[in-house]
Amino acid sequence: xxxxxRGARKPRRPYHHGNLRRALLDxxxxxxxxxxxxxxxxxxxxxxxxxxxxxxxxxxxxxxxxLTAVAIxxxxxxxxxxxxxxxxGGRGDAAFQSMGLAYVRFAVANPSHYRVxxxxxxxxxxxxxxxxxEAEGAFQALVDALAALQRDxxxxxxxxxxxxxxxxxxVHGVATLGIDGQLREPGAVEELMRYAFERLRxxxxxx
Amino acid sequence: xxxxxRGARKPRRPYHHGNLRRALLDxxxxxxxxxxxxxxxxxxxxxxxxxxxxxxxxxxxxxxxxLTAVAIxxxxxxxxxxxxxxxxGGRGDAAFQSMGLAYVRFAVANPSHYRVxxxxxxxxxxxxxxxxxEAEGAFQALVDALAALQRDxxxxxxxxxxxxxxxxxxVHGVATLGIDGQLREPGAVEELMRYAFERLRxxxxxx
DNA sequence: CCTCCAATGTTGCCAACGTCAACATCAGAG
DNA sequence: CTCTGATGTTGACGTTGGCAACATTGGAGG
Numbered sequence: 001x002x003x004x005x006r007g008a009r010k011p012r013r014p015y016h017h018g019n020l021r022r023a024l025l026d027x028x029x030x031x032x033x034x035x036x037x038x039x040x041x042x043x044x045x046x047x048x049x050x051x052x053x054x055x056x057x058x059x060x061x062x063x064x065x066x067l068t069a070v071a072i073x074x075x076x077x078x079x080x081x082x083x084x085x086x087x088x089g090g091r092g093d094a095a096f097q098s099m100g101l102a103y104v105r106f107a108v109a110n111p112s113h114y115r116v117x118x119x120x121x122x123x124x125x126x127x128x129x130x131x132x133x134e135a136e137g138a139f140q141a142l143v144d145a146l147a148a149l150q151r152d153x154x155x156x157x158x159x160x161x162x163x164x165x166x167x168x169x170x171v172h173g174v175a176t177l178g179i180d181g182q183l184r185e186p187g188a189v190e191e192l193m194r195y196a197f198e199r200l201r202x203x204x205x206x207x
Numbered sequence: 208x209x210x211x212x213r214g215a216r217k218p219r220r221p222y223h224h225g226n227l228r229r230a231l232l233d234x235x236x237x238x239x240x241x242x243x244x245x246x247x248x249x250x251x252x253x254x255x256x257x258x259x260x261x262x263x264x265x266x267x268x269x270x271x272x273x274l275t276a277v278a279i280x281x282x283x284x285x286x287x288x289x290x291x292x293x294x295x296g297g298r299g300d301a302a303f304q305s306m307g308l309a310y311v312r313f314a315v316a317n318p319s320h321y322r323v324x325x326x327x328x329x330x331x332x333x334x335x336x337x338x339x340x341e342a343e344g345a346f347q348a349l350v351d352a353l354a355a356l357q358r359d360x361x362x363x364x365x366x367x368x369x370x371x372x373x374x375x376x377x378v379h380g381v382a383t384l385g386i387d388g389q390l391r392e393p394g395a396v397e398e399l400m401r402y403a404f405e406r407l408r409x410x411x412x413x414x
Numbered sequence: 415c416c417t418c419c420a421a422t423g424t425t426g427c428c429a430a431c432g433t434c435a436a437c438a439t440c441a442g443a444g
Numbered sequence: 445c446t447c448t449g450a451t452g453t454t455g456a457c458g459t460t461g462g463c464a465a466c467a468t469t470g471g472a473g474g
Binding site: 127158162165169171172176177179182183199201 | 325327372379388389399409410
């Protein structure tokens with residue numbers, strides 16, 4: 001927004017891009033959303049950003065590193081959505097269900113992105129520490145909410161992390177089944193979510 | 208290398224293989240297990256079976272078709288394991304938990320295979336009808352068990368399919384989280400499964 | 415203002431891959 | 445024994461990820 005005013009600006013695209021890393025990431029995300037993970041090719045990304053095919057390697061070690069960055073961004077967004085749902089919902093019982101819905105909505109609205117985060121596209125062993133941290137952060141949002149509910153004696157006093165994992169597995173399961181087309185009938189995901197939360201509460205609420 | 212068919216390696220490797228389709232499938236499965244889905248190349252499969260790279264195309268339309276066949280086989284095996292656990296466990300309350308354990312064990316023991324079944328490697332739309340049928344069959348094992356428990360008034364009388372989907376989502380969630388390395392600590396999967404079933408029962412048991 | 419350098423972007427090139435087309439071989443029906 | 449459809453092979457092509465060598469640039473130090 002504040003370019004230096006020296007000299008005549010050239011209509012020609014400059015050699016250096018400015019913020020190529022960001023642009024590549026955005027384009028990768030858009031491509032994944034539009035054509036799926038398989039549709040992502042480094043050459044196409046470069047072309048669409050208006051840069052040569054290998055420019056990407058100045059910002060990402062390889063294709064997997066790009067996908068890892070995409071996954072990191074996904075976990076960041078997810079955490080943000082979860083926290084927003086929890087806080088906007090009043091940090092209470094209903095807000096907890098809101099979080100669950102937000103989680104599944106994120107997955108269903110961004111299936112390919114979600115798959116990059118969980119589908120084993122990133123190195124299973126020797127995981128990127130930043131990715132691990134960001135994933136942990138999203139999970140922590142769930143743990144925090146549960147801890148608050150436990151404090152208010154709304155939920156059982158079991159090990160918080162264990163309870164959180166239980167809830168996480170449930171919403172993650174619903175989300176992935178929905179994404180993979182195992183729940184085809186329209187409204188099936190919503191119906192399942194409603195039932196799941198009803199039964200979940202019976203299972204983990206303080207009696 | 209002699210392209211001649213008189214190699215002494217096996218009893219006669221004639222021009223025609225005999226049951227190439229089966230052999231290709233088995234080799235594909237072994238490769239996937241050993242090197243992951245990404246490590247699967249048609250050329251390597253052919254070479255390892257002792258056949259040329261394109262022989263595969265007489266038995267599978269393309270790579271996706273091969274993966275679909277792998278997924279079909281996976282669902283068949285999974286259903287079998289589930290049914291076995293249910294029946295061997297006495298078709299009762301404990302047997303139901305056995306089924307859940309068998310499910311997660313299958314996934315954790317065959318992570319790559321499980322990913323082929325659920326990871327979006329097969330066509331999301333226009334799914335192979337045989338694949339859909341086989342997946343439905345595995346799910347049906349769960350539905351049947353639940354229905355039996357409902358008949359014996361062990362479980363709530365809710366819509367059986369809905370309940371089954373709930374349970375499915377839960378075990379599927381635990382399984383995929385475990386596979387993707389989100390539950391790293393040794394024993395975390397087992398601990399979660401134990402807790403999950405305890406809470407699940409509280410949620411869906413007949414009061 | 416000039417010079418030089420490290421960061422950034424480009425072109426040439428390669429091996430591996432999936433897949434098609436044309437050809438080779440075989441098993442079994444007639 | 446012959447013919448034919450099924451099965452397997454060879455050659456080739458376009459695409460992809462990635463390396464190496466080269467080009468361009470903004471900016472720091474003189």
